[in-house]
Amino acid sequence: MIIAANILAICLYLLAAGLQAAYLLNKIKQPKTSILLGIGIIAVLAHTYSAVHTIYSEQQIDLGFFRVSSLIFCCIAAINLISILRRPTSNLLVALFPLAALSIVVSSLASPVRGISVASPGLFSHILISILAYSLMTIATIQAIALALQERHLKGHHMGGILKALPPLQTMEQILFELIWIGMGLLTLSLVTGFIFIDDLFAQHLVHKTFFSILAWVIFAILLWGRHQLGWRSQTAARWTFVGFAALMLAYYGSKFVLELILS
Template sequence: MHPLLPSLAAAFLYAGAALYQGLRLSQRGTPDKRLLALLGVCALFFHGGSLFMQMHSEAGLSLDFFNAASLIAYAVILLTLLSCIRIPVENLLMLLFPLGCLTVLLAQFMPTGTSQPIMEQPGIRLHILLSVIAYGMLTIAVLQSLLVLLQDHQLKHKHPSGLIKNFPPLQTMESLLFGFLWAGWLMLSLSLLSGALFIENLFAQHLAHKTILSCFAWVVFAVLLWGRHQLGWRGHKAIRWTLAGFCLLMLAYFGSKLVREFILHI
């Protein structure tokens, strides 16, 4: 089966779910959580099928720039849907469903880079899994921080929109933000540790920039969590540190991958 059909089906379902949620919120209504979850699960089913066909080959795991972006979007949406079972984070889906739609289409239609297939040794698979989960959790944290920023701004100016009225209290939103940050930082720690253990000569294989920037991001998130615990950091300061760490992490992975595959062709 060609990956085109599941890719288009996933994009259609993501777009439909985003449109439904956006219309309900614009009308100051509350989207049906079960319908959102159903649309999201169906989209993930087709998204996962297209990813499997695009990434697996006889030579190994094909994890080029757009496949990697699609895989991380898949992980982020999956983690968010699972989180919705216990905590009120369904408003994040309004940002994530369009992201899923965009990345699944880019992975299908954009030209592939020059990355070499990855041999699927168990240690390497574990490192990739931990990395994707870490990026996913920290992406959710960044989106959550932007919603906290929007909520704080509208509450201070006393003009809450229909979207904000569906949010939990600001203190709850900040608690969720730091919960995601803790989870993402711990997974990033395990990812770096697994890379040191299972990747031979970590600073070769064009991985030096990725490794160094990832370590800087780890330090930024560690300082942020220390500041929250020891100094009570919150609000704009916490959001600035979150965005700084995330930018370093995205430069580490997507920046280096973009340069290697589409500029240097290595």
Template sequence: MDFSVISGLLAFVLYVVACLIVIRQLRGEKAPSRRSILIPGLLAVIAHAISLWEVIITPQGLQLGLFPVASTVAMTGTALVLISSLYRPFEWISAMVYPFAALSIPAMLWVNTGYVAQPLAHGLGQHVFFSIVAYAVLSVAAGQAVLLSIQDRQLRSGHIRGVMRLFPPMQVMESMLFEVIWLGQILLTLAIVTGFFYVDNLFAQHLVHKTVLTLIAWVVFAILLGGRYLRGWRGRTATRFTLSGFAVLLVAFFGSQLVLEFILKR
């Protein structure tokens, strides 16, 4: 059996185990212990990274197809949640990121879209790095926005139920959300800037739609951050802008990549 498959399956099992541990603790209305998150999660990320290295690094160049990149984003997001959990109560999001990271592994290993590995063009490495980390950070922001939306809905109904009673206060949740969005926006800016350095012809490289949608997402997040600073936006407004911006960003890369690889076969 290929080493990438062995390490990938190991990561899959560890993600599932870690997720089950967190869900079990949440069902018992007990805050997840950081040890139960960090140990299996860290081992899963290491095994996942090894599998990704074997899949993406090829003699012909980098395999940056839809599913390898999606799996890389999932792994990076998981790693960010684990690191953030050391100093911020991000353990709640682990119950959301573990399943996505686990499901991305079989797709990475066994779904072939026909993408051909290519050597990196000059400057592409920085763009790819910033893009992947930006997607991962803003994915975490989207997860935080979903939790904040649930918390806000229950507060408005006047009845906090289940594990939501263990969540940090809403002000803390909002503060964490905007911290993540600021980081994601900075990384997205760097991804856009470095991207323009290596793109020679947007039309020839089939990047017009991806570029336009990414810029739209950047504007959405910029408006949200400006509204927060100038008008104190919070609650539903914050979650709606966050999820809208993230949805546009998903279509920008994954939607366009899906069309290119599955329909246009490019």
């Protein structure tokens, strides 16, 4: 069943991304939102099934680099589908869905790592909230990249291709800060649940995660303050988003990459 779910999710992710890409390249008319949502929902459900059954078994979670990456991209795809209902963000499917499909392929080929016990509901909630926070901030970073490119091309008076199909600059900014506000809320909950349910967040094997997570929180907090008090926009907002995202990814991926892919 897991293999079948993987194949189904990959095919549907690529189909939805292909339809939207064909529209952006002026090959077809804009696909109906309901069609993209239908394809995307089935893909996400299949991806969720395979990711959960790959990671979770017998009250243990395999938090391997590639396994968690697949779950994060599953959350990213789901969040993007939800955002389509409120904002014109369907163009993000072109980038996000192929990455989600790739994450499934890599996860299915990766070797399992020793799982950790999740008998504690508190620890499980901390892990889940952290994954959701990473997912939202990843989408925010992709949004920031699109925003920065859009403004640069607008100033150069040569908008074209995919960038021409993006929503207005002001709408792009609103979407970015909505994502960051929600992501900050989840990141705050992640830190709070970590301090509550993990015995010693500053233990040697956790101190780097704690440091970079707090650093990311501070960076995003400064960005939101700058937006509210100083009116930071587009390029400035994008740069702060990139720095905050880099710190957040170092909190998890930095140590995972070294421990699992280099030292192993």
